[in-house]
Amino acid sequence: MSITAGDIKELREQTGVGMMDCKKALTEANGNLEKALELLRKKGLAMAAKRSSRAASEGLITSYIHMNKIGVLLEVN
Numbered sequence: 001m002s003i004t005a006g007d008i009k010e011l012r013e014q015t016g017v018g019m020m021d022c023k024k025a026l027t028e029a030n031g032n033l034e035k036a037l038e039l040l041r042k043k044g045l046a047m048a049a050k051r052s053s054r055a056a057s058e059g060l061i062t063s064y065i066h067m068n069k070i071g072v073l074l075e076v077n
Contacts, residue, residue, distance in 0.1 A: 002031065003023065003026045003027060003031050007026055007031065007033065008022045008023055008026065010033065011025070011026060011033060011036055011037065011040075014037065015037065015040050015044075017040055017044075021040065021043075022036070022040070025037075025039045025040045025043070058077070059075065059076055059077040060074075060075070060076045061073070061074070061075045061076075062074050
């Protein structure tokens with residue numbers, strides 16, 4: 001089955017994954033969107049496990065409170 005740009009776009013909108021990762025997943029799943037979505041989920045869990053062991057050595061944490069009602073806490077690594 002051929003993979004169209006529309007298929008890649010739809011998978012990308014559902015997952016937020018990059019275009020090339022979507023294309024590779026669709027290729028592995030032979031154009032099946034559901035199988036590609038499952039492959040990306042499994043791959044995403046593997047990626048998250050790899051990255052969870054890393055510690056951020058540099059960064060910034062700041063906060064802002066507006067009129068004692070609305071607050072924001074921001075972390076930048």
